[in-house]
Amino acid sequence: MLTKEQRDKLRGWFAGRLPEDVYERLIDVTVDREEITVIGFIPSPHLAEDASPAEREAAVQGRIQEFRARTRDARVGVAREAEQRFGKKVSWGVECDGTRALFTHVAAPVMTRLRQPERQVLDTLVASGVARSRSDALGWCVRLVRQHADDWLNELRDSLEHVQRVRAQGPDAGPVPTEETT
The missing domain is CATH 3.30.300 (GMP Synthetase; Chain A, domain 3)
Incomplete structure (x- = not known):
């Protein structure tokens, strides 16, 4: 990110x-x-x-x-x-x-491991003709979440950006002190 x-x-x-x-x-x-x-x-x-x-x-x-x-x-x-x-x-x-x-x-391609309840969701989408395959069904689910969760995802991205800024200011962000500088 x-x-x-x-x-x-x-x-x-x-x-x-x-x-x-x-x-x-x-x-x-x-x-x-x-x-x-x-x-x-x-x-x-x-x-x-x-x-x-x-x-x-x-x-x-x-x-x-x-x-x-x-x-x-x-x-x-x-x-x-x-x-x-x-x-x-x-x-x-x-x-x-x-x-x-x-x-x-x-x-x-994205690899994922799903338990039976999640696989059943994908299989239902395939069986109903909404998706051609489990892969297509998973993509459909991701698009649906993206469509309905934009505000939440934007807030999450902003939070990750804040974490990255704080991390960059941490003790490991600068040069490593040597015996001569301590």
């Missing part, structure tokens, strides 16, 4: 490194153990005020596809540099007219 300062530096690096014509503005840079995800805002397509919802949705999808193709070379160049610098894969996404779209991104 990165500190706020480390996240700010990472976001600043991308804000400074991305060519100005890629995003109108940077929205979010998130990072975990495997991946950095960069999401920026692109302008909405110009449509008549009386455009139908279907026309608006199709225009937004078209704008996102156009952006992805037009900026591919620039994004790949920045991603290669970032992957070398930060040691993580870089994924991209956009937000356009309230629609958020992620391009190819990492789907990292």
